[in-house]
Amino acid sequence: MNKKLIFIFILLISILGCRTTQPPPLQKTSLDLMAIQSREFETNKKMAFASVMSVFQDLGYIVNSADLVTGFITAKSPIKNEGAMIYTQATAFVEELKKGTVRIRLNFVETAEYVSKRGKRDVYDTAIEDPVIYQNAFTRIQEGLFIRKGTTDDTVEFKNEKSSNN
Numbered sequence: 001m002n003k004k005l006i007f008i009f010i011l012l013i014s015i016l017g018c019r020t021t022q023p024p025p026l027q028k029t030s031l032d033l034m035a036i037q038s039r040e041f042e043t044n045k046k047m048a049f050a051s052v053m054s055v056f057q058d059l060g061y062i063v064n065s066a067d068l069v070t071g072f073i074t075a076k077s078p079i080k081n082e083g084a085m086i087y088t089q090a091t092a093f094v095e096e097l098k099k100g101t102v103r104i105r106l107n108f109v110e111t112a113e114y115v116s117k118r119g120k121r122d123v124y125d126t127a128i129e130d131p132v133i134y135q136n137a138f139t140r141i142q143e144g145l146f147i148r149k150g151t152t153d154d155t156v157e158f159k160n161e162k163s164s165n166n
Contacts, residue, residue: 028129036131038105039138043145045071045096048104051144052092055137061090071095085113088128106137 028036041048049068056063061075071094080086093105108128115121 033129034105036129036134037107038103039141040097040101040103041142041145042101043149044100045094045102047145047148048102048141049073049094051141051148052094052104052106054144055140056090056092058140059137061088083114085115087111089125104138104141106134108133 046068049066049071052073053063053066056073056075059077061077064074064076066073073090073092073094075090075092077088077090087110089109089111091107094102095105096102110126110128112124112126113121114124
């Protein structure tokens with residue numbers, strides 16, 4: 001009887017030991033993030049910078065700082081109060097790669113701030129890595145560049161897209 005209990009015990013341990021666990025989600029590498037967050041445009045830095053500023057404002061962001069020389073823009077969405085103060089912080093970096101070509105890199109971070117009744121404040125930041133969010137912003141930037149093209153002599157198109165005139 002004792003051997004039978006030991007056998008059942010070993011059998012149970014081996015069955016439980018075979019239980020599979022789901023692997024943790026794969027972390028995006030810095031190259032993956034850069035591919036999601038960056039796009040190149042055939043335009044000048046001034047037009048690209050103005051388009052990013054307009055898109056941030058169109059999306060309801062409040063621009064905190066903007067510097068054409070450095071190409072850096074910071075903005076923040078209005079606060080939603082859902083038991084916590086929740087808002088999105090956005091940054092953009094516009095750099096001229098060569099004459100007529102710029103790269104725009106965007107970054108969105110969701111922030112949740114909780115304040116306890118005793119005044120303790122906890123802040124949690126979560127990077128937004130959804131490619132759809134970034135694609136939506138870049139589509140709007142491209143549209144803004146297209147509109148600006150109609151009011152100036154500068155040419156605008158995605159760097160890697162072929163023009164319909166070719």
